[in-house]
């Protein structure tokens with residue numbers, strides 16, 4: 001299967017997530033609240049752009065089954081994942097208006113623009129390649145944190161629970177199926193392009209963790 005080949009090219013990058021201080025902090029509960037709040041806000045506006053990606057995928061779908069997969073993941077993002085953000089934000093005293101007013105950091109915009117640019121120019125397989133790393137790598141991280149840390153007194157327990165749970169794993173399986181279905185029968189030249197997208201989005205994921213660890217935003221670049 002195509003995703004087995006993809007795994008070999010991203011494995012090292014993904015392993016490095018597990019050593020990232022932000023990810024480890026989520027696992028052992030030591031992550032500073034302000035860094036987590038930064039993630040919540042930046043990720044909320046990230047997910048709005050990410051949702052557009054799947055809408056583009058639905059529009060480019062060659063058949064009804066593919067359209068169903070794209071829209072299921074779209075629904076899961078808007079009403080499952082973003083619900084977690086809203087619940088956490090409530091707990092940390094951030095209103096939904098504040099979430100939505102968040103100015104995307106340049107790293108955030110670079111990542112979403114990269115995906116949307118490819119998605120708009122490419123076919124449904126390209127869209128699937130753009131969204132694969134997000135769903136798959138969070139499930140990978142969630143399962144690792146669930147298995148390797150004790151979460152009894154962890155304020156981020158729900159984070160770990162959600163990204164490792166069955167419902168989320170099902171969404172991830174859909175994204176993997178989508179990629180494999182759409183890659184079937186493609187010539188090597190096109191598979192290479194899909195692979196490059198998955199490797200690049202994997203690097204962007206690392207950058208996103210770093211961005212949250214450093215609480216990077218435009219204010220740090222130019223504060224006017």
Ligand SMILES: Cc1ncc(C[n+]2csc(CCO)c2C)c(N)n1
Nearest residue numbers: 043050076077081134135138171208
């Ligand atoms: C930067 C960033 N990357 C990946 C995810 C995780 N994620 C995004 S969409 C999706 C599919 C189902 O909602 C998943 C798992 C995130 N939240 N933020």
